[in-house]
Amino acid sequence: MNEQVFFFSQPEYNLEQIQQAVEEFFAHSEACQKLTPDTKVLLKPNLLAKHAPEKSVTTHPLVVQAVIRALKSKGVKTITVADSPGGVYTPAIMKAIGQASGLEEVCKQEGAEFYTQCQFSTCSAEGKLMHQFTLLEPVLQADFIINLPKMKTHVMTNMTGAVKNLFGTIPGLQKAELHMRFPQKQYFGDMLCDLWEKVRPDITIMDAIVAMEGDGPAGGNPRKVGLLLAAENPWNLDLAVCGLMGVNPHQVPYLDAAIRRGICQPKFQPQWVEGEKEKYHTIEGYKLPSGYVEMDFSNRFPVFLRWASPTIVKFAAPRPKVQQKKCIGCGKCAEICPGKTIAIQNKKAKILPANCIRCFCCHEMCPVKAIDVVRPLGALFNL
Secondary structure, three states: OOOOEEEEEOOOOOHHHHHHHHHHHHHHOOHHHHOOOOOEEEEEEOOOOOOOHHHOOOOOHHHHHHHHHHHHHOOOOEEEEOOOOOOOOOHHHHHHHHHHHOHHHHHHHHOOEEOOOOOEEEEEOOOOOOOEEEEEHHHHHOOEEEEEOEEEEEOOOEEEOOOHHHHHHOOOOHHHHHHHHOOOHHHHHHHHHHHHHHHOOOEEEEEEEEEEEOOOOOOOEEEEEEEEEEEOOHHHHHHHHHHHHOOOHHHOHHHHHHHHOOOOOOOOOHHHEEEOHHHOOOOOOOOOOOOOOOOOOHHHOOHHHHHHHHHHHHHHOOEEEEOOOOOOOOOHHHHHOOOOOEEEEOOEEEEOHHHOOOOOHHHHHOOOOOEEEEOOOHHHHOO
16 A cells, blocks of 8 residues: 555645546556446545535535546546435435535536435454444445545544544444444544454545634534645545644544554654645644543643542543524434433433533534533643
């Protein structure tokens, strides 16, 4: 697997320019040389929920369209675009997301399939934690997988990129079940490593033209970065994103797990950069999630409190909080909550903090950004 990460300057969403960059990457990628007219290609974008492209929550439709056109120029005939959102996974929901994201129209224009059948199967795995996964049928049937993530911050994993995007290969609410099974970030990171080992995308092309900063992956704000990133090695690409954002890879649970397991290098190497090398630098003022802290921050407490650090750390850790005035009582947060700790009372969401595992699925899925991430002792101890 090639270690290089390609940086292409893309100041705006221009279909022809993006396609040119994709075709240039195809020409340099050894993995892409095995593409033939008979290859069944799966495009796996980020389709977290029903959002318009300008919200920067989902992979932009012009990036997906450019990749489809680049594949067609190589003679590929069978192209499927598939993903599973964070909530319920049904044909009606996928059709609504396809329409809102612009991907349904793109597929229609280009003769690709936007997958709405919502079929999935259980398959064996040989991971550290996982011995089987339930995956979308197009993932299992594909000969070649192109991962199309969005560059975003994330309130649980601090950064979400190439590897985290593979979580969408697991159908609907089964993702919530995995959050409940692995509530600790360390083990959740190991589970994502196992998932990568099972899915193994052939290449990754990341939409970082307009990224997301702040409390992503859905509650943050668009941030113009002006880059298209591409690599065969998704771990190296995610390390590059950490460098752009100013995030310590060890504070991204799945990168930390991969580094421990020898899957990923401890840090990004500048010699891996291909293309416009001057574009690799930490972006000034990139806003990280409000809960961005060291994974083990008990040493920030006064000495006399450290004896009780497990209890204090649990209390001080970031947690979701509902803004009652903004809440519309739609119930999406309760629907996605792995621990069923959210109830709708008097047409408003209420979180039972004692049972919250801090997966922040509710924050991700709220359509009106009514759920904040707060740190109860953050100001007191500068966490």
